Amino acid sequence: MAPPEAVPHAPAQGRTARPEGVTAPPAGDAVLEARSVSKRFPGVVALDDVSFTLRAGETHALVGENGAGKSTLIKILTGVHQPDGGGLRLGGRPVSFARPAEAQRAGISTIHQEVNLVPLMSVARNVFLGREPRNRLGLIDFARMHRETTELLDGFGIHVDPRKPLHMLGIGTRQMVALARAVSVDAQAV
């Protein structure tokens, strides 16, 4: 099986190519690294000695045919699977994640293709799901939640009514809401 591309073959520590005239941000420190990661499932080697470095400010695309191991690598980076060989480093320190919650606590946030948001709830409720601002009575502070959602989304160039049910937005906008949510949980690596 061909390995997922951009990963083992990534030039210069995996930095993405940029169109001419577009200046790259200064190469930051390594945020997240996979070092010689291997993962086998019964009857198949999903990842064989895969290394990858994500530096501050970088965006990578992981490309490969079906079964190349893309999902497996992402699942290892986000604590869904544990590597059989090799390991991860976060901010230069070796880390291991026994479960997704541990990766999340470490600042690694994932947005799945199938956005894991609640379609019938408002944009603001989705952004603040599980960590809604509350008033002194313990009730959700909707005014503050709507204001903060608008500010957050404005920062991404998305101008939507925070009261709007999520399902009324297009899929692209929904994914941007998921991204804004992920970033607002102080994620280091998205």
Ligand SMILES: Nc1ncnc2c1ncn2[C@@H]1O[C@H](COP(=O)(O)OP(=O)(O)O)[C@@H](O)[C@H]1O
């Ligand atoms: N949970 C699993 N159990 C058994 N085999 C798996 C599991 N997850 C992935 N695989 C196998 O590992 C290989 C890589 O799969 P995957 O990472 O999903 O590839 P991709 O996302 O690039 O399509 C495939 O051969 C797949 O069948």
Ligand SMILES: [Mg+2]
């Ligand atoms: Mg996949």
